[in-house]
Amino acid sequence: MYIVEMQKVTKIFGELVANDHVDFQLRKGEIHALLGENGAGKTTLMRILYGLYQQTTGDIFIDGEKVTINSPKDAIKKGVGMVTQHFALVPPMTVAENVVLGYTDSFVLDQAAIEKKVGEAANQFSLDINPKSIVRHLSVGQRQRVEILKALYRNAKVLILDEPTAVLVPQEVDSLFETLDRLRKDGLSVIFISHKLDEVTKITDRVTVLRDGKSIGTVDTVNVTQKQLAAMMVGRDTFGVTRQTEINPDNKKILEVEDLCALDDKGLPALKNLKLSIRSGEILGIAGVGGNGQKELAEILSGVKAPISGVIKINDKNLVGKDPSEFSKMGIGRIPEDRHEGVVGDLTVYENLALEHLDEYSKNGFLDKQAIRKNANELIKNFQIKAKPTDRIRTLSGGNMQKVLLARVLSRQPEVVIAPQPTRGLDVGATEYVRQQLLEQRTRGAAVMLISEDLDEILSISDRIAVIYEGEIVGTINAQNATPEKLGLMMSGALREKA
Amino acid sequence: MENNEKPRWRLVKTDNPPFWVKPLIPVLALIGTFILTSVLILLADANPFDAYYYFLFAPLENKVSLLEILVKSTPLMITGVAVTYAFATGYYNIGAEGQLYAGAIAATGIGMSMHGVPAIVALPLMIVGGFVAGMAWALIPALLKVKLAVDEVVTTLLMNSVMAYIVSAILNGPWRDPNSGWPQSPDIAPSAVFFKLIPRSRLNFGFILAIVLIIILWIVMTRTSFGLKMRAVGLGKPAAKFAGIKVNRTILTAALISGGIAGIAGVAEVAGIHFHLIGEISPGYGYTGVIIATLGSLNAFGVGLAAMFFGLVDTGAQTLSRALGVPVYLGEVTQATMLLVALGVLLLQRYRIRRM
Ligand SMILES: Nc1ncnc2c1ncn2[C@@H]1O[C@H](COP(=O)(O)OP(=O)(O)OP(=O)(O)O)[C@@H](O)[C@H]1O
Numbered sequence: 001m002y003i004v005e006m007q008k009v010t011k012i013f014g015e016l017v018a019n020d021h022v023d024f025q026l027r028k029g030e031i032h033a034l035l036g037e038n039g040a041g042k043t044t045l046m047r048i049l050y051g052l053y054q055q056t057t058g059d060i061f062i063d064g065e066k067v068t069i070n071s072p073k074d075a076i077k078k079g080v081g082m083v084t085q086h087f088a089l090v091p092p093m094t095v096a097e098n099v100v101l102g103y104t105d106s107f108v109l110d111q112a113a114i115e116k117k118v119g120e121a122a123n124q125f126s127l128d129i130n131p132k133s134i135v136r137h138l139s140v141g142q143r144q145r146v147e148i149l150k151a152l153y154r155n156a157k158v159l160i161l162d163e164p165t166a167v168l169v170p171q172e173v174d175s176l177f178e179t180l181d182r183l184r185k186d187g188l189s190v191i192f193i194s195h196k197l198d199e200v201t202k203i204t205d206r207v208t209v210l211r212d213g214k215s216i217g218t219v220d221t222v223n224v225t226q227k228q229l230a231a232m233m234v235g236r237d238t239f240g241v242t243r244q245t246e247i248n249p250d251n252k253k254i255l256e257v258e259d260l261c262a263l264d265d266k267g268l269p270a271l272k273n274l275k276l277s278i279r280s281g282e283i284l285g286i287a288g289v290g291g292n293g294q295k296e297l298a299e300i301l302s303g304v305k306a307p308i309s310g311v312i313k314i315n316d317k318n319l320v321g322k323d324p325s326e327f328s329k330m331g332i333g334r335i336p337e338d339r340h341e342g343v344v345g346d347l348t349v350y351e352n353l354a355l356e357h358l359d360e361y362s363k364n365g366f367l368d369k370q371a372i373r374k375n376a377n378e379l380i381k382n383f384q385i386k387a388k389p390t391d392r393i394r395t396l397s398g399g400n401m402q403k404v405l406l407a408r409v410l411s412r413q414p415e416v417v418i419a420p421q422p423t424r425g426l427d428v429g430a431t432e433y434v435r436q437q438l439l440e441q442r443t444r445g446a447a448v449m450l451i452s453e454d455l456d457e458i459l460s461i462s463d464r465i466a467v468i469y470e471g472e473i474v475g476t477i478n479a480q481n482a483t484p485e486k487l488g489l490m491m492s493g494a495l496r497e498k499a
Numbered sequence: 500m501e502n503n504e505k506p507r508w509r510l511v512k513t514d515n516p517p518f519w520v521k522p523l524i525p526v527l528a529l530i531g532t533f534i535l536t537s538v539l540i541l542l543a544d545a546n547p548f549d550a551y552y553y554f555l556f557a558p559l560e561n562k563v564s565l566l567e568i569l570v571k572s573t574p575l576m577i578t579g580v581a582v583t584y585a586f587a588t589g590y591y592n593i594g595a596e597g598q599l600y601a602g603a604i605a606a607t608g609i610g611m612s613m614h615g616v617p618a619i620v621a622l623p624l625m626i627v628g629g630f631v632a633g634m635a636w637a638l639i640p641a642l643l644k645v646k647l648a649v650d651e652v653v654t655t656l657l658m659n660s661v662m663a664y665i666v667s668a669i670l671n672g673p674w675r676d677p678n679s680g681w682p683q684s685p686d687i688a689p690s691a692v693f694f695k696l697i698p699r700s701r702l703n704f705g706f707i708l709a710i711v712l713i714i715i716l717w718i719v720m721t722r723t724s725f726g727l728k729m730r731a732v733g734l735g736k737p738a739a740k741f742a743g744i745k746v747n748r749t750i751l752t753a754a755l756i757s758g759g760i761a762g763i764a765g766v767a768e769v770a771g772i773h774f775h776l777i778g779e780i781s782p783g784y785g786y787t788g789v790i791i792a793t794l795g796s797l798n799a800f801g802v803g804l805a806a807m808f809f810g811l812v813d814t815g816a817q818t819l820s821r822a823l824g825v826p827v828y829l830g831e832v833t834q835a836t837m838l839l840v841a842l843g844v845l846l847l848q849r850y851r852i853r854r855m
C-alpha cells in the first residue's frame with residue numbers, strides 16, 4: 001500500500017491543462033523525486049496534494065483511504081506538510097513561536113514551555129536549530145530547517161519540498177541531504193522537486209517524470225543515468241553547450257570596476273576594494289560560495305544599490321550615482337537575482353516586458369499598445385515562453401518567469417550583461433537555453449558577467465573566472481587553467497592567485 | 500481512520516472567480532443588509548419591505564429625486580477618483596477629506612473676489628486654485644512618506660483634523676458673516692457659481708466635471724505610461740524600481756494628483772451647491788471616497804457606479820424618513836451596514852461553496 005496515491009489527477013486553469021490524468025504513488029520511507037521541465041506541472045500537482053488547489057478531476061488516497069483536501073489545514077491533519085520556496089515564517093518572531101504558530105491548543109503562550117517543546121522536537125529529528133533564535137537573523141538554510149521542523153512538529157508523515165536546494169549554498173545542500181537521509185530512515189516519506197539531476201540521482205529512491213502535465217513514468221533511481229532522466233523530461237536527447245573560439249585579447253575593456261566598497265543589508269562590509277574588468281566578447285565567471293558579496297555586487301551593477309565608494313565605468317563613462325534606468329540606457333542589461341523582484345506579478349506578461357523601456361513604448365505619454373503587444377508576441381516566440389501576452393506573470397511557472405526577464409534584457413542587445421544565478425530553478429532544457437543565449441551575447445560582442453554558485457556552469461561557459469571571497473576578488477584565472485579543485489581552494493580563501 | 504467524513508457544504512478558496520460573480524456583489528450586499536437592518540426597521544414600527552421600497556426604488560421613480568441622486572453622487576465620484584490615484588500607486592491617502600476642504604477654501608477665496616469677472620475666467624481659476632490647494636495640503640504627508648518613510652495613513656488622517664481647525668478658525672475669524680455672525684463666509688460672485696444643467700434643480704456643472712474626471716482616470720490608468728508606472732509601483736515596488744521606474748517620484752506625483760482632485764471636490768461643493776464656505780460642506784465625502792474607490796476596485800467605471808449607488812442610498816434615506824416617519828439616522832445605519840456587508844462580500848468572492 002502506498003502512503004500517498006494520486007489517481008488520474010487533472011487540473012485545468014482556464015484553457016490550460018496543467019496536470020493531465022497524472023498518476024503518482026509515494027511509498028512509505030522513500031524520497032521520491034518529481035522531475036520535469038519548467039511548466040510541466042510539478043508545483044501544481046503538489047499544491048493539489050497540499051490543499052492549495054483543488055483538482056478538477058481525479059482522486060487522492062492517503063494510507064489507502066480516499067480523501068478530499070480542501071486546505072493546507074486538511075493536508076496537515078492528514079499528515080502532509082509542504083515547504084515552498086517562499087517561506088511562510090514571521091521574521092520578528094522566534095523559531096519556537098513560528099513552529100507552534102496556529103498549532104497550539106491553549107490561548108496563552110508560555111514562552112519557556114514552547115521553547116522546551118520545540119527544542120525537544122528539534123532534537124528528536126536531529127535538526128540543528130536554536131528555538132530561541134529570531135527568524136530574521138537566520139540564514140536561508142536555517143529558515144528552511146525551521147519550515148521542515150514546523151511540518152514535522154505537526155506530525156507530517158509526508159513532506160513535500162518544492163525546489164528546496166535552489167536557494168541553498170552547497171554546504172547547506174549537504175546538510176539538508178543528511179537530514180533527509182536520517183528522516184527517511186525514521187520512516188518519513190519525502191517528495192523532492194529539483195532541476196538538478198545530480199541531486200536527484202544522489203538522494204532519491206525513485207523518480208516520477210512529468211512532461212507537459214502528463215506523467216511519463218516512474219523509475220527506480222539506481223536504474224537510470226542523468227542523461228536518461230534528461231531525455232525523459234524533454235522528450236529528446238540533450239547536448240551540453242560548447243564554448244566557442246578563444247577571445248581576442250585586443251578586445252576593448254567595456255566594463256571596469258575599481259575599489260568598490262559596499263555594505264550589506266545589516267550594515268556590515270560586503271565588498272572590499274573589489275576590482276575587475278570585462279572585455280567585449282568575454283564571459284567573466286564570478287565563482288564563490290554564496291554570501292561572499294555576490295548579491296551586493298549584482299545589485300550595485302544593476303543600479304538598485306549604491307556603493308559607499310569606488311568606480312564603475314562602462315566604455316570609460318562613470319556609472320556611480322546613476323539610477324537603474326540610466327544603467328540600462330547606458331547599455332547594462334540586468335537580470336535580477338530574485339525573479340520575484342524583477343517582475344510585477346499582478347501585471348500581464350506584455351506589460352512586464354515593456355516596463356523597463358516605457359519611454360520607447362509610448363508616444364506623448366500614451367502607451368503604444370500595438371508596439372507593446374507586437375514586441376511581446378515576438379519575444380514570447382523567440383524565447384519560447386509558455387504563456388499568453390495577457391497572462392498575469394504570477395500564473396507563470398518559475399522557468400517561464402525567468403525567460404520573460406531574459407527576453408526583456410537580451411532582446412535589447414546590451415553591451416554588458418549582468419547575470420546573477422541566471423539558471424537557478426530552471427530545468428535542463430531551459431538551462432541549456434539560457435547558457436546558449438549568454439554565449440550568443442558573447443559572440444555578439446557583449447561583456448557578460450556570470451555570477452553563479454554552480455562550478456560546472458562557471459566552468460562550462462566562462463572565458464575567465466574570478467573568485468570572490470569575503471567581498472574581495474582573491475584571484476582571476478583563465479578558464480583553460482581552471483579545475484574544480486583549484487577553484488574550490490580559492491573559494492575557501494585558502495589560495496590567492498593573480499591573473 | 501476518521502477520514503470518512505460525510506460530504507458537507509464548505510467554503511473553498513478559488514484563484515479565479517467566475518465572471519458572473521462581480522455583478523452579483525451589490526445584489527448580495529443588499530440582501531445581506533436588508534436582513535440585518537430589518538430588525539431595526541421593525542423596531543421603528545415600519546414594514547421593512549415598504550422601507551426598502553422608499554429607500555432604493557422610490558428615488559428612481561421621479562425626476563426630482565433622480566436628479567438629486569446625481570447631485571449627491573458628484574462629490575463622491577470626485578473623491579473616489581482622487582483616492583483611486585493614490586491607492587493604485589500603493590499610497591494610502593486617507594486625507595481626501597482635508598484636501599477637499601483645502602480646495603473649498605481656495606474656491607471660496609477666489610470666488611469671492613470674482614465680482615465683475617466673466618464665468619469663463621472665474622470657473623477655470625477656481626478649479627485650478629482648488630486643485631493647487633488640495634495638492635499643497637497633500638504635499639507634507641507625501642514628502643514625509645518618500646523622504647522619511649513616515650506612514651501616510653497616519654499623517655494624512657491627522658492632517659484632516661488640522662484642516663478642521665483651520666476651517667473653523669477662518670469662519671470664526673476673517674470670513675465670519677458680518678450680518679448674521681454665523682460661522683459662514685460671504686457668498687462667492689455670481690459669475691463664479693457653477694451653471695445649472697437643468698433649471699430649478701441642484702444639478703450643476705460639477706456633475707460634468709466629475710464625469711470628465713472619471714474618463715480621465717480611465718484613460719490615465721489604461722492608456723498612459725504614467726498609469727502603468729503607477730500600477731507597477733502599487734503592485735510591486737522592488738520590481739518597479741528594478742525596471743528603472745522612479746518609485747518615489749511616481750508616489751509623490753500620484754499623492755499630489757490625488758490631493759488636487761480631492762480639492763476639486765471642494766470646489767464643486769462650494770461653487771455648485773453652497774456658494775459660500777461653511778464648516779459642514781462635507782459630511783465625510785473624503786472618507787466615503789476611500790470606500791468608493793475600494794468598492795469600485797480601483798477601476799474608473801467601478802468608481803462611477805459605486806458613487807452613484809451611494810448617491811441613491813443617500814437620497815433614499817431621506818425619502819424613507821419622510822414617507823414612513825422613521826428617524827433619518829436609520830438611513831445612516833443602513834449605509835454603514837451596507838458598507839460592512841459589501842466589504843465582506845468582496846472578500847468572500849474569492850471563495851466558492853462546494854459540497855465535498
Ligand atoms: N494559478 C494559476 N493560474 C493559471 N495558470 C497556472 C496557475 N498556476 C500554474 N499555472 C500554469 O500551469 C502550468 C504548470 O505550472 P507549474 O508551476 O506547476 O510548473 P512547474 O512544473 O512547477 O514549473 P517550474 O519548474 O518552472 O517551477 C504552467 O503553464 C503555469 O503557467
Ligand SMILES: [Mg+2]
Pocket residue numbers: 042043044397398
Ligand atoms: Mg514549480
